[in-house]
Amino acid sequence: xxxxxxxxxxxxxxxxxxxxxxxxxxxxxxxxxxxxxxxxxxxxxxxxxxxxxxxxxxxxxxxxxxxxxxxxxxxxxxxxxxxxxxxxxxxxxxxxxxxxxxxxxxxxxxxxxxxxx
Amino acid sequence: xxxxxxxxxxxxxxxxxxxxxxxxxxxxxxxxxxxxxxxxxxxxxxxxxxxxxxxxxxxxxxxxxxxxxxxxxxxxxxxxxxxxxxxxxxxxxxxxxxxxxxxxxxxxxxxx
Numbered sequence: 001x002x003x004x005x006x007x008x009x010x011x012x013x014x015x016x017x018x019x020x021x022x023x024x025x026x027x028x029x030x031x032x033x034x035x036x037x038x039x040x041x042x043x044x045x046x047x048x049x050x051x052x053x054x055x056x057x058x059x060x061x062x063x064x065x066x067x068x069x070x071x072x073x074x075x076x077x078x079x080x081x082x083x084x085x086x087x088x089x090x091x092x093x094x095x096x097x098x099x100x101x102x103x104x105x106x107x108x109x110x111x112x113x114x115x116x117x
Numbered sequence: 118x119x120x121x122x123x124x125x126x127x128x129x130x131x132x133x134x135x136x137x138x139x140x141x142x143x144x145x146x147x148x149x150x151x152x153x154x155x156x157x158x159x160x161x162x163x164x165x166x167x168x169x170x171x172x173x174x175x176x177x178x179x180x181x182x183x184x185x186x187x188x189x190x191x192x193x194x195x196x197x198x199x200x201x202x203x204x205x206x207x208x209x210x211x212x213x214x215x216x217x218x219x220x221x222x223x224x225x226x227x228x229x
Contacts, residue, residue: 003160006160031215033216035217035219040221041221042121042219042220042222043161043208043217043219044219045216048215050215056215056216058216091160093161095215105151105163105166106163107160107163108160108161108162110160111160
């Protein structure tokens with residue numbers, strides 16, 4: 001069964017460093033997403049990506065964040081200069097798409113736990 | 118705005134007990150409602166969904182009914198098993214955008 005994969009499973013970094021979280025969405029999906037969950041809090045939407053551009057983003061997704069689909073299979077989230085409050089579990093998701101992608105199930109990866117020291 | 122509130126955990130039940138995890142929502146328009154489950158070390162998996170009022174989603178013995186009048190989507194299972202131990206997330210999508218709005222998740226542990 002196709003699945004979304006994410007690497008690494010755990011990333012530890014120093015404050016101020018850049019990190020890149022990697023995701024391989026399901027191959028025939030068209031919409032890609034990043035969410036995060038700070039420990040004990042809600043899973044929060046960060047950004048959605050379609051047709052090689054951001055289609056929607058939340059207030060959390062400021063200039064420190066960027067996303068990219070560098071090739072036909074990977075989808076990355078870059079945090080340019082990490083802060084302590086960026087420590088969280090980051091989930092990648094993908095969906096089959098359609099005019100309203102939300103109608104379709106979003107398939108989630110296992111997450112990357114980011115720890116900023 | 119759009120938001121989901123679900124009951125605080127953790128929840129611990131004995132095998133074969135009845136499960137209810139409460140979920141209420143606030144949304145503009147007519148959202149679709151979802152329950153996702155996360156087993157240890159895995160991603161969030163769709164458990165069930167309902168796309169309009171009075172729909173009942175069901176899967177693996179779990180069910181939830183979309184109640185517009187009470188803005189609720191409570192998850193129930195008549196007889197839980199040890200293998201149901203996981204974290205359960207209630208979520209909504211407004212159908213006008215791509216993002217999901219999630220609750221905080223409820224951790225369930227089922228003991229033999």
